[in-house]
Amino acid sequence: MRNPKYITSVDRIENLSENERNKLREVTERFAFRSNEYYLSLIDWDDPEDPIRKIIIPDTRELEDWGELDASHEKNYTVAPGIQHKYMQTALFLAVDVCGSFCRFCFRKRLFMNDVDEIAKDYSAGIKYIQNHPEITNVLITGGDPLILATPRLEALIAQIRKIDHVQIIRIGSKMLAFNPYRILNDPALPDMIRRYSSPEKRIYIMAHFNHPREITPQAIEALDLLRDAGAIIVNQTPLLRGINSDPQVLAELFRKLSFIGVPPYYVFQCRPTLGNRLFEMPVEEAYEIFEKAKTGCSGLAKRARFVMSHASGKIEVVGKTEGSTFFKYHQAADPLDMGRFMVFRSNPDAYWFDDYTEQIDDYRVSGDEDEDIPVFPSGGYIRDDSSATG
Numbered sequence: 001m002r003n004p005k006y007i008t009s010v011d012r013i014e015n016l017s018e019n020e021r022n023k024l025r026e027v028t029e030r031f032a033f034r035s036n037e038y039y040l041s042l043i044d045w046d047d048p049e050d051p052i053r054k055i056i057i058p059d060t061r062e063l064e065d066w067g068e069l070d071a072s073h074e075k076n077y078t079v080a081p082g083i084q085h086k087y088m089q090t091a092l093f094l095a096v097d098v099c100g101s102f103c104r105f106c107f108r109k110r111l112f113m114n115d116v117d118e119i120a121k122d123y124s125a126g127i128k129y130i131q132n133h134p135e136i137t138n139v140l141i142t143g144g145d146p147l148i149l150a151t152p153r154l155e156a157l158i159a160q161i162r163k164i165d166h167v168q169i170i171r172i173g174s175k176m177l178a179f180n181p182y183r184i185l186n187d188p189a190l191p192d193m194i195r196r197y198s199s200p201e202k203r204i205y206i207m208a209h210f211n212h213p214r215e216i217t218p219q220a221i222e223a224l225d226l227l228r229d230a231g232a233i234i235v236n237q238t239p240l241l242r243g244i245n246s247d248p249q250v251l252a253e254l255f256r257k258l259s260f261i262g263v264p265p266y267y268v269f270q271c272r273p274t275l276g277n278r279l280f281e282m283p284v285e286e287a288y289e290i291f292e293k294a295k296t297g298c299s300g301l302a303k304r305a306r307f308v309m310s311h312a313s314g315k316i317e318v319v320g321k322t323e324g325s326t327f328f329k330y331h332q333a334a335d336p337l338d339m340g341r342f343m344v345f346r347s348n349p350d351a352y353w354f355d356d357y358t359e360q361i362d363d364y365r366v367s368g369d370e371d372e373d374i375p376v377f378p379s380g381g382y383i384r385d386d387s388s389a390t391g
């Protein structure tokens, strides 16, 4: 198939009625719309509850005033134009502000708004920052979707990162396998480029983003194989989304299908309380139960994901619950002293985010207290540098 055409106006979606288009135009004035012929063709237009439709077709409920534009306070970790540094080993490169379609639940929808300027237009300041921080072993190129960039432009960035000795892993966060596998199938230069920069010692990871098993089409699998044959390691992450993958059977099918095609489910995220996302949200404890129920029908390989909240302070895993309590653990933490910290809170069935848990019952830090030494890493040592976060 030729490259599918991109569509940026709901007026061009013939399957929507005139009336629907009129209503949705108001939504897209606030939160941008974008999709393409391939992804739109996956929608079952006879089903108003179709999950693929919910992923990209706007909904008037997005106008409900709920949530924050930057729910994880990412801006506070911006250290240079387009660069976030929150976790010691990992830097984020916001390389582009466009995607293969726009997910209605996107937690970075602010990037698609006109007055927001968090993207690196010029990569040099970000590269310099990474060069000066030997503790950074992972660089995640994200956005937006880096695979929207033409391959030579992406290669220019990857080549500069690869020259930095202490960076071992380069990750590319991309939903293109789901949104437009033809971006990969029709561009042999892309796997060729991956082959040049993903070596046995220093891999490129593709952080894929399949939300629903129906996105795993024959074309997506073929594209995935091209990237894997070129030496990329592919894992998947998805938020848990009401009406899209909130049925335990659907989530189980996603996990199972991913394991069948050799893609480990890596993270399942509690949907961030982002502005306009009320319709996709579920309380934390309900989401946790769906996650656990989904895993019951899966082999060990299909249930490797952790259920986490990308909170401003770190990745907080929901590890369990009883009748009265909910148990959390920092899987990643902005403050190294929080790493592995275990916390017990009084249950709150109405909580949508970690901040909604207010009654703490127990707290245990494995990292000891402030005076304890923080481990030194062979890549050059970690220096606690509070200036790396601007907020």
Ligand code: SF4
Binding pocket: 098, 099, 100, 101, 102, 103, 105, 106, 107, 108, 109, 143, 144, 145, 174, 175, 209
């Ligand atoms: S692909 Fe990622 S960045 Fe792009 S709209 Fe979806 S969630 Fe947002």
